[in-house]
Amino acid sequence: MSDQAQLHKRLIHTLADSGNLRTEPWKRAAEEVPRHEFLRGGFFRRVEGAVPAAWASVPETDPGWMDACYTDESLVTQIAGTIMPTDIRGQIMRQPTSSSTLPSLVLRMLEDLEIEDGMRVLEIGTGTGYSTALLCRRLGEENVTSIEYDEDVAARARTSLGRLGMHPTLVAGDGLRGYGSGAPYDRVIATCAVRTIPSAWIEQTRPGGVILATIGGWLGSSGLAKLTVRDAGTASGPLLDGEVSFMLARPHTPPALGLLPDLSAGSSRPATFGSDILDDWSARFVVQAAVPGAQRLALQHEGQTEDVLVDVGADSWAALRQQGDHWTVRQGGPESLWDAAERQLKRWRAAGSPALEDMTVTVTPGGIAYDW
Incomplete structure (x- = not known):
């Protein structure tokens, strides 16, 4: 058994033992998708102790690259919207804009979707393509549509998926608009955070279908919502988990602060x-x-x-x-x-200061509301 195969097997055991990989169909999918194929070109590692935060490139030739690919951690793959690990040497002090999410969260979310054979899934945020590949292995590429906002990121994901012989419907565009040409979907899953659930997602999901998305905001808190689509453009359901964190969809990122307020007024x-x-x-x-x-x-x-x-x-x-x-x-x-x-x-x-897991979300054409 090669070192890569041993690392892959170890990761699968870790995910199963932690309860994030619970069913045989997803275990088989995870066993058949090599994560390192979606991290070709390297990643960025946070520089310990750097203030402000700094990131250092870890190329594919680095001795620790393969081991990191099969560690249950998120790996940053793009900085500042354009910069890839192969673009720099040394350190960079800019904000991450794309990453490969830690496998335990990816698989836990896919398990939470309660997917059945033959279902059609819309994925918002292709990223590296790793989660897209898992969906293809589970459902078949003909049932998977994935949208990526960044054209360069989408192109790299397409290449990585192609190396494994996978050719789902990949779209470069604004995922907040969904993809009406493939609708209706049985499931919608977002690998970016949103401030509210876009109406297009609800309209493109069949009644009784499920939307799984992280709802976040500009104060930095977020929760994973599992919403069942109802009639008349509504969806509702529980927050499954607090402290689930994804990068906000780029159209939902905050505006520049501009001129700061005069604190002596008011x-x-x-x-x-x-x-x-x-x-x-x-x-x-x-x-x-x-x-x-x-x-x-x-x-x-x-x-x-x-x-x-x-x-x-x-x-x-x-x-x-x-x-x-x-x-x-x-x-x-x-x-x-x-x-x-x-x-x-x-x-x-x-109400007793409930945790996010004790809250429910309702989305209507008029907006989003929370109950606890």
Whole structure:
């Protein structure tokens, strides 16, 4: 048995032992798809201790490349929208824009889809093509459609899939619009995060079909939603898991902050909740749902660091400052951001501060709502 085969076998055992690979059809698919074929050209590894975050290229010739390919971890494959591991030597301090998600999460999500033979699946976010290959092995390439926003990433995935003799329907385009030519689908799965579920996904999924997607936002909290499509363009279902993190779909990334607010303006009041509540993942999700256009940053004001929420689209802001055991909030603009946040937080606290796994999601033509 080759070193690659041994590493692959070890990964399958790890995934099965951890409970992320639970059924024989998916185990067979995972055994038949070599992950390293989707990481040709290398990946980026985070540089330990670097502030701000820095990334170093790990080429295919690196002695640790093959071992990393069969480790249960996410591997960054693109930086800043265009930069590939083969494009640089040394380090780069820019944001990752594409990656190969850790196999345990990929397979757990595919298991959660409850796929049956003959089903048609739409995948949003082809990425390297690894999860697309798993779907092809499970269902047959004729039942798999995958959309990738980045044309270069899509081309590399097509090449990798072709090396394994797989030729599903691959589309380079905006996955938020779905792919109507292949509809209706029995299942839709997204390997990027979205701020809300696009209406196109619901319209292109047959009634009773399932959409599995990570709902996230600009405050950095997210949850994995499993939604059953109903009539009249609606879908609803539970959040399966908190702290599942994917990169936001590129059309859903936040706008530039532009000119920062004048923190000496606005009106001040005592705050019921301080910004320290945002350290809790579920609480941050609740606030994010209340003020979906807000971004968070730290700013200096009168010699003290304040936690600031800024909504560029609403031209509104809220700055929170701790004074001993108490918090104050100063707000400016047409919308009082922290007032809206506190209303949701009070409702959440009154319900016992449930975790994301205890929440449900309902999507209608009018928007998205959460219940707990």
